[in-house]
Structures are given as structure tokens and as C-alpha cells.
Amino acid sequence: MFNIKTKIKSIFLELPIGSTITVMGWVRTFRNNQFISLNDGSTIQNLQLYLPLGSFDDSICKRLTTSSSIKATGELISSQGKGQEIELKVEKLEILGDSPADLYPLQPKKHNLEFLREQAHLRMRTNTFGSVFRIRHELAFAIHSYFHQRGFLYWHTPIITSSDAEGAGEMFRVTTLPPTGASTLPDGSLDFNADFFGKQTHLTVSGQLEGELAAMAFGEIYTFGPTFRAENSNTTRHLAEFWMVEPEMAFYDLEDNMDLAESFIKSIIQQVLSQGREDLQFLEQRLIDEEMQLPADKRSPYTLIQKLELVRDTPFVRISYTEAVNILIQSNPYKKKKFAYDIQWGMDLQSEHERYLVEKHFKQPVIVYNYPKEIKAFYMRQNTDGKTVAAMDILAPGIGEIVGGSQREERYDMLLSRMNQLQIPHQQLHWYLDTRRFGTVPHAGFGLGFERMVQFVTGMSNIRDVIPFPRTPKSALY
Ligand code: 4AD
Ligand code: MG
Secondary structure (H helix, E strand, O other): OOOOEOOHHHHHHHOOOOOEEEEEEEEEEEEOOOEEEEEOOOOOOOEEEEOOOOOOOHHHHOOOOOOOEEEEEEEEEEOOOOOOOEEEEEEEEEEEEOOOOOOOOOOOOOOOHHHHHOOOOOHHHOHHHHHHHHHHHHHHHHHHHHHHHOOOEEOOOOOEEOOOOOOOOOOOEEOOOOOOOOOEOOOOOEOHHHOOOOOOEEEOOOOHHHHHHHHHHHOEEEEEEEEEOOOOOOOOOOOOEEEEEEEEEEOOOHHHHHHHHHHHHHHHHHHHHHHOHHHHHHHHHHHHHHHOOOOHHHOOOOOHHHHHHHHHHOOOEEEEHHHHHHHHHOOHHHHOOOOOOOOOOOOOOOHHHHHHHHHHHHOOOEEEEEEEHHHOOOOEOEOOOOOEEEEEEEEEOOOEEEEEEEEEOOOHHHHHHHHHHOOOOOHHHHHHHHHHHOOOOOEEEEEEEHHHHHHHHHOOOOHHHOOOOOOEOOEOOO
């Protein structure tokens, strides 16, 4: 019987002193042949188990090594010792799985994150990754509640697709054609008629286009699923496989879209502040310790929790792309040629520019809207100036772009002519164009990069440390 176990989290919540309880988990440490520190993943807190001296055989005690798994039953008592209020006085102890100390890769000490990345199958047993992944869960749950409470329909879009939602060509091919010897057409290209789907298919880069179809029937929908990009970006903010949240709303313009995105981000932050407090406190202290190594002027002016409260409580700055470029051109780093990339009207903002705006100039999240149409996707609504589209990006301190969205081009002729200009084949997207032919309405949506949001909330500096099994160029372990 395993379902008799009590989770350590609920023991700390309810403090059922005097009752007999069974716990199961993994040993963190065992000291003085008397005290086990046990973690079961339900909380950052370890439960102390007290083995009265001599009550268990040496042969058992020897096996209580880091990460061995055990089942223990005993009475919960107030602790005599310092450092914990309660402990379990063990009467029955069973070792479920040994963990030979000479072979187990993680020691009960601080390891650096690079080393732990190579041990991704075990790193969730550490305090840091325990907290990160509990917060990741809390955020995912908060996202679903936010939309569910507002009547948005959770919409599942395909992972395998035959269209390029972003028109950027950064797609992974999905095929069952043999690696060599596949039949080719007279012009030398692969014959996709012979492929599984009878046409060329890819892993999706975004569920947006299929999300728009649903918004034209249900009004307000959201997707939340994995997306894939074959962009060769080896940075602390890019993954080849990442999760994206994409709400799509009929009868919304760009301003409605910005209002929703801002309220959404604030609300999920609030949810984590209230539900993930212990883990946030741990991660906050971790950052404080880490920053102690830095010179005082390089340290962040806020603690992690203060930063989150600030974002929750302060309205986001909203500026047009044109204003953003003007601020950048007048900035000190621009004048002193400190930016690695040039910036002029028409160029895309690089992450150094985005970070200057949020971290140095405004010191809070910034929404930049109305970007030049040439640097944005084909589906964005064209503004009357003929130069810009109704796009918006939300830039967050320490991260840069966390949300990308737009009002969509709902006018059939305008959409068609933009697709023609960009040589996007209509046959492939006839179904998308159909929404503009049958009952088209103004609509808008955005995509939140889930891992970037987890990074922002946990303060982890590398995106590889907020997804359980990161996929990046040249790396796909597990
Ligand atoms: O700005 P993006 O490319 O927008 C879209 O895909 C739209 N279809 C969204 C929409 O309007 N429905 O991506 C959206 C967000 C970015 O702001 C960023 O946070 C994240 O997805 N993102 C990535 N996150 C991790 N690794 C990558 N390679 C990412 N590329 C984008
Ligand atoms: Mg973008």
C-alpha cells in the first residue's frame, strides 16, 4: 500500500503533531546516524526524520545515502533541535531504492548550473530546480485559470502542419521518407507525394493561424502548447522547442490586445506570488547570494519578489516603434557607439536595444507598438500610414521580448496583396483566407513565450534551466 503516504507539504501546512504518519521520498542527507532530511518534491521544505540511536540496524543506516528512496512511519513530534519545528520519530523504516554514494553524480552541496544541465535527469532533485519546476507548474496552471475564468476556449492546434505560420522558414521537416534513396521529381526535388502525408509537412512554429480560425467561431480562444523553431540561435533566450501561449480574440483591436496582454501577465504573476511564495523566497535568496559576487553597481536594485510586485503594480509603458527608435538614437550608448548593432528607423530592435529601453531608460516593462511592416509577419494589420503594421511586442527587464502580437489583417484584399508581395503561396493558406471571405471581423492576438515568462519569474538567467529537457542547436539529450 502506497496510498497511505502523507505529502510533506501538507504536513507543514497542517502540523498534525501527535499523529502517526507515513512519508515517502528521497533522502537529502543523513547525519549523526540519527537525522534524515527527507524531500518528496511536494515542497522545498525537507522533513526531518529522527531515528532514536540504536533503533535501526547499522546495515540499514549505511544505506541511507543521498537520493536513496525510503518509506518511513512514525509519530510527528515537536522537535527538540534547532532549525526545525517538527520531526517524525521513526518507528518503521523501509528502503525502497538504494543510491550508491560512490556512483550518484550529485553531492549534497551546491553544484553549478552548467554541470547540472548535463545531469538534467537528476537535477530536479535539487532545491533550485525543484523550485523552478514547481513555479513552472504554478504558472501553467495560472494561465489556464486566467483564460478559463474569462470564458476563453482552450483550443488545440496541430503540432504537425503543412503551413508556415510566421512565414520565416524556420521549420523542422516531418517526414517518413528514407534518409537516402527517396524518389525525386525530374527537377531533382524530393517527391513528397511519396511521403507520409503526401505533401511536405513540418513541426509548427506557432498555432496562431489555426487559432484565428477558432476565434472566428468561439470569439475568444487560447492555445498552450509546444512550438518548434529551427533557428540557429545559441543564446540564453532561445530554444528550438518551446511552449507558447497564444490567445486569439474576435472583435479586438490593437489596444484591446495590449490591455489583455498586460492584465494577463499581471494576473499570472500575482498567482505565483500568492501560491509559489516559498519557492520564490528560495530563488530570491539564491539570486542575492549570486549577486554578492558582483560589484555593487552591477547588482539589481530589487530583489526577485520586489521586481515581480513592481511589474504587477505598475502600468506598462506604451510607446510606438518610432518613439522607441528616437529614444535609442538619443541614448548615451548610441552616441558613444556602445551598441553592437546599429539602429535606424526600419531596422529591427536587437536585444541590446530592447534591454536598454526596459532596464536603463524606463526601468519597467515596455510595450512597443506599430512596427515597420517590412520586419513583421504577413498577417499583421496594415496601418493607414502605409509604412507600419498594428504589431506590439512586450519587453521585460532581464529578458527582452516576452510577448509578440498584433491586430490581424481582416480585410481580404489587403491580406491577399500583402501575401502576394511576400510571395506566400495562397493555395497552402486558402483556408486562412476563407475567414476573410466569410464573416470577417477585426481581431487580434498575441504569443507569450512560456519559458521566457518562467525565466522572468524565477530569475534564472539561462532559458535551458527553466524547461525540463532543453532542445538547442547540437543538443537533444533524452
Ligand atoms: O514573436 P513570435 O515569433 O510571435 C508568434 O509566433 C506569433 N504567432 C504569436 C501570436 O501573435 N499569436 O513569438 C512569440 C513569443 C516571443 O515573444 C518569445 O517570447 C517567444 O515566443 N519565442 C521564443 N521563446 C523561446 N525560444 C525561441 N526560439 C522563441 N521564439 C519566440
Ligand atoms: Mg516576435
